[in-house]
């Protein structure tokens with residue numbers, strides 16, 4: 039039976055680099071063109087605290103996003119489910135957002151495997167880079183080998199790179215970052231500078247993936263593809279009090295640098311609605327939530343080699 043293949047975009051990038059921001063822009067653009075998007079979200083931790091962002095779209099969640107060996111089985115299952123739903127309500131484009139610690143090659147490999155290769159056409163792997171952290175993450179002094187390896191995997195597998203959060207770095211430093219990034223990925227790979235993931239729609243949606251044949255060996259020919267990220271953890275804190283927003287912000291800011299990302303849903307003193315908060319690049323943003331059916335308050339912290347006890351003690355000191 040003939041069916042048109044569904045175009046797929048993979049959005050990759052390290053923790054807090056701006057993947058969801060770009061995903062939301064892509065959804066908006068597709069809707070403007072009267073195209074129906076489908077979304078697969080892979081989240082670290084077992085709670086999606088961002089469900090309020092997707093109002094009418096069909097979102098398939100792959101929670102507890104284990105990153106290496108098991109992601110492929112979970113993803114295959116989610117894709118099967120997606121195909122079943124798609125029979126009833128077909129989408130035009132599928133957007134897959136990996137976790138901040140995913141290697142997009144793992145996702146690509148699933149798309150190229152049977153039966154999915156008959157249903158999907160991978161158009162582009164878009165990788166976000168957080169300009170405000172790029173030099174730190176590349177430095178052997180301030181980041182681990184694991185993080186550097188992961189970032190280089192995400193860069194190597196990208197068809198296009200968005201150097202995001204340029205508003206957070208001085209112009210002089212931006213030059214240095216661009217040079218270093220180009221050294222890393224080669225001059226042929228397109229790199230676009232952006233604030234809040236803003237790049238022209240044509241550039242974002244351009245087909246950049248060459249047609250590839252299925253050849254397992256070509257994808258995993260050096261054991262580099264499978265790589266364990268065991269030191270990356272997500273900590274979940276529940277049973278939360280009402281917070282004073284500034285105090286929560288201060289607490290997040292003083293956490294050990296191993297905590298790379300925070301997000302959650304919290305109650306704020308003096309407010310009678312819930313707030314989503316995003317902590318990335320040392321900055322915290324709160325957004326009021328209107329939807330009623332959202333998760334109960336929860337804080338999720340993601341990082342490398344986090345000392346749970348230390349976090350717990352610090353939390354108790356601040357809030358108990």
Ligand SMILES: Nc1nc2c(ncn2[C@@H]2O[C@H](COP(=O)(O)OP(=O)(O)OP(=O)(O)O)[C@@H](O)[C@H]2O)c(=O)[nH]1
Pocket residue numbers: 051052053054055056057058059060137138202203204205206232233234235299316317318323
């Ligand atoms: N200042 C600044 N903030 C940004 C920019 N892009 C995104 N942000 C903010 O950074 C935070 C993280 O952005 P997300 O799009 O959620 O990042 P992500 O890559 O999806 O994060 P994870 O899923 O946790 O890996 C949010 O508060 C965004 O609003 C930017 O260009 N500049």
